[in-house]
Amino acid sequence: MSDLKRERISAKAVTVGGSDIDTDRIIPARYLKCVTFEGLGEHAFEDDRSQLKQSGALHPFDIHEFAQAQILFVCKNFGCGSSREHAPQALMRWNKGIRAIVGVSFAEIFFGNCLTLGIPCVTADEQSIKELACANRADPDLEFCVDLKQMKVFFAAREVAISMPESAREALITGRWDPTVELLKSKDHIAASAARLPYFRGWSSAT
Amino acid sequence: MGKNLYDKVFERHTVRELESGQFQVLVGLHLIHEVTSPQAFSMLRQSGLKLLYPERTFATCDHIIPTLDQSRPFADSVAEQMIAELEKNCKEFAITYFSHTDGEQGVVHVVGPEKGLTQPGMVICCGDSHTATHGAFGSIALGIGTSQVRDVLATQTLPMSKLKVRRILVNGRLKPGVFAKDVALYIINKLGVEGGVGYAYEYAGDVFDRFSMDERMTVCNMAIEGGARCGYINPDETTYQFLKGRRYAPRENFWQQAMAYWESVKSDPDAQYADRVTYQAEQIEPMVTWGINPGQSLGVNARLPELTEVPKNQRPLVEEALRYMNFKPGMPIKGQKIDVAFIGSCTNGRYSDFELVANLLQRGQYKVAPGVRALAVPGSQLVHRQLIERGLDRVFSEAGFELRNAGCSMCLAMNPDKLQGRELCASSSNRNFKGRQGSPEGRTLLMSPVMVAASAIAGEVADAREVFDLNT
Numbered sequence: 001m002s003d004l005k006r007e008r009i010s011a012k013a014v015t016v017g018g019s020d021i022d023t024d025r026i027i028p029a030r031y032l033k034c035v036t037f038e039g040l041g042e043h044a045f046e047d048d049r050s051q052l053k054q055s056g057a058l059h060p061f062d063i064h065e066f067a068q069a070q071i072l073f074v075c076k077n078f079g080c081g082s083s084r085e086h087a088p089q090a091l092m093r094w095n096k097g098i099r100a101i102v103g104v105s106f107a108e109i110f111f112g113n114c115l116t117l118g119i120p121c122v123t124a125d126e127q128s129i130k131e132l133a134c135a136n137r138a139d140p141d142l143e144f145c146v147d148l149k150q151m152k153v154f155f156a157a158r159e160v161a162i163s164m165p166e167s168a169r170e171a172l173i174t175g176r177w178d179p180t181v182e183l184l185k186s187k188d189h190i191a192a193s194a195a196r197l198p199y200f201r202g203w204s205s206a207t
Numbered sequence: 208m209g210k211n212l213y214d215k216v217f218e219r220h221t222v223r224e225l226e227s228g229q230f231q232v233l234v235g236l237h238l239i240h241e242v243t244s245p246q247a248f249s250m251l252r253q254s255g256l257k258l259l260y261p262e263r264t265f266a267t268c269d270h271i272i273p274t275l276d277q278s279r280p281f282a283d284s285v286a287e288q289m290i291a292e293l294e295k296n297c298k299e300f301a302i303t304y305f306s307h308t309d310g311e312q313g314v315v316h317v318v319g320p321e322k323g324l325t326q327p328g329m330v331i332c333c334g335d336s337h338t339a340t341h342g343a344f345g346s347i348a349l350g351i352g353t354s355q356v357r358d359v360l361a362t363q364t365l366p367m368s369k370l371k372v373r374r375i376l377v378n379g380r381l382k383p384g385v386f387a388k389d390v391a392l393y394i395i396n397k398l399g400v401e402g403g404v405g406y407a408y409e410y411a412g413d414v415f416d417r418f419s420m421d422e423r424m425t426v427c428n429m430a431i432e433g434g435a436r437c438g439y440i441n442p443d444e445t446t447y448q449f450l451k452g453r454r455y456a457p458r459e460n461f462w463q464q465a466m467a468y469w470e471s472v473k474s475d476p477d478a479q480y481a482d483r484v485t486y487q488a489e490q491i492e493p494m495v496t497w498g499i500n501p502g503q504s505l506g507v508n509a510r511l512p513e514l515t516e517v518p519k520n521q522r523p524l525v526e527e528a529l530r531y532m533n534f535k536p537g538m539p540i541k542g543q544k545i546d547v548a549f550i551g552s553c554t555n556g557r558y559s560d561f562e563l564v565a566n567l568l569q570r571g572q573y574k575v576a577p578g579v580r581a582l583a584v585p586g587s588q589l590v591h592r593q594l595i596e597r598g599l600d601r602v603f604s605e606a607g608f609e610l611r612n613a614g615c616s617m618c619l620a621m622n623p624d625k626l627q628g629r630e631l632c633a634s635s636s637n638r639n640f641k642g643r644q645g646s647p648e649g650r651t652l653l654m655s656p657v658m659v660a661a662s663a664i665a666g667e668v669a670d671a672r673e674v675f676d677l678n679t
């Protein structure tokens with residue numbers, strides 16, 4: 001299961017500024033009426049992006065130089081609003097897929113939804129986020145390394161400290177963040193429990 | 208010390224303790240619908256997983272189905288895509304699907320019980336918060352998110368933490384004109400919309416003992432609106448009689464064995480609870496909500512709160528509700544003109560709900576007031592057929608109600624049944640959130656089906672006891 005371990009994520013980055021970016025902005029509510037998360041990626045930040053376009057500006061997700069990014073820098077209370085899982089699902093499906101998010105703070109449910117998908121949301125102080133964002137904007141090709149073992153982001157011979165609740169960090173670096181895999185580990189136990197419940201096989205086929 | 212039903216059922220379904228400190232719990236019955244399951248299936252496909260026990264998952268289509276023209280393909284291409292996807296997934300993964308072409312479709316929380324799938328002593332999950340409904344049979348019934356739907360499909364289990372249990376006793380006798388919906392709204396009003404956070408609610412006492420299964424489901428349905436993850440009622444003779452003869456209920460030769468299990472999970476007389484509250488049935492009035500959450504309610508003859516009566520920390524929410532509803536502090540709710548009346552949903556869309564209203568409508572040649580759009584939407588195709596068989600469909604249409612085909616309809620707006628603009632709707636559903644019924648400015652007043660009918664006839668919020676002369 002080594003491929004589930006999330007120790008170090010090295011990639012290019014993109015910065016989306018602004019506090020309290022809610023799940024509606026990450027993925028507009030109309031995409032709730034859909035049958036699959038696939039294809040959600042292209043709609044990430046859709047309304048923000050089109051509004052900016054109309055005003056003659058470009059959202060970072062529309063700037064060609066950032067198209068390779070897999071690490072996202074954000075500000076405060078990112079992912080607030082509804083509990084919909086569509087938000088992290090959209091981010092992990094945008095272009096090459098966001099694999100780690102660094103911000104000042106995250107909404108709790110969003111954080112949990114990301115964890116279930118193996119996407120670490122780590123926090124850093126405002127000054128550090130500024131530093132990361134500046135370096136990222138100055139050079140879109142710059143590689144960042146989010147290191148969950150050392151709890152630092154490394155870039156261009158510099159580093160900033162990051163933090164994350166220990167239980168989440170532990171689950172990510174040991175590869176135990178995927179609940180399905182965890183639950184499937186005890187298939188025999190599951191079968192035994194099912195056999196103990198008189199109704200489980202349907203009464204008509206019970207013995 | 209004895210144990211309550213929640214603890215017993217939880218223990219019987221515990222597979223093991225997880226490293227996180229949570230418990231891996233077996234799900235005995237899994238229900239799915241078209242809105243929250245498709246993504247779970249794509250996740251399964253992506254990871255190459257199969258269903259562990261496909262025979263324990265059952266599907267139907269409710270949210271997006273139109274209630275007028277149900278011929279395929281649906282006019283709304285996204286709705287068509289969603290139902291087609293559900294059909295495809297059920298076929299591919301060998302899941303029993305209750306389809307509307309077979310006459311088996313309905314709101315998932317109406318269909319489960321009427322087929323005898325919902326039984327005492329189960330852990331029941333569905334990607335829908337009103338799964339709490341099934342607790343009426345003495346089960347732990349929980350709404351879950353999409354990743355959890357995937358996990359139940361793949362593993363038939365979920366990681367769960369144990370809830371605390373609050374015992375809610377309602378003793379005495381309900382007054383004429385007061386129904387299960389009023390009890391549900393009363394409890395939420397008393398305990399608050401967040402009062403149940405971290406709890407399972409055990410409902411007990413005279414009132415619940417006398418309630419039919421339909422009435423019990425109405426109250427458990429709204430446990431979630433009080434913040435509780437689930438609510439339940441201990442099984443008894445009423446529960447067993449309801450189940451007898453239903454398709455998935457135990458056959459004669461297994462009945463004793465089933466009864467033994469059901470009796471064994473009941474709360475012990477000396478069971479422990481984290482909390483207890485007691486209410487007197489005589490205190491409960493026909494309730495109406497006036498705000499934007501189900502806790503903002505009052506007796507139909509009461510006045511809205513004055514701002515000075517509201518604790519300071521709650522004032523912003525009250526002000527926000529008044530602004531949205533366009534209501535004034537201190538005004539009566541009775542007499543508010545309504546535009547729409549809706550009887551249906553998983554709270555009050557069962558046969559007995561319509562039968563009760565039809566009996567009253569028949570008494571006096573009542574007619575829906577001019578200008579009021581009145582919809583009666585059965586919770587399932589079976590309910591619809593029963594109404595037709597017993598001639599009650601005509602009672603509704605003669606009174607000016609439009610009797611539609613089964614579905615979630617105007618409970619929420621994922622189908623063509625929607626409020627327009629700022630319309631005010633007397634509704635037997637369960638949520639009065641902003642925009643819930645399809646118009647971003649639409650306004651909802653929650654009440655019992657009988658109160659909805661009375662208000663439809665009066666053209667304004669009315670006391671059903673006066674309209675139908677219920678005071679005896």
Ligand code: SF4
Pocket residue numbers: 269270314315316335337552553554614615618619636637
């Ligand atoms: S009737 Fe309403 S509350 Fe019930 S499942 Fe449908 S949309 Fe949800």
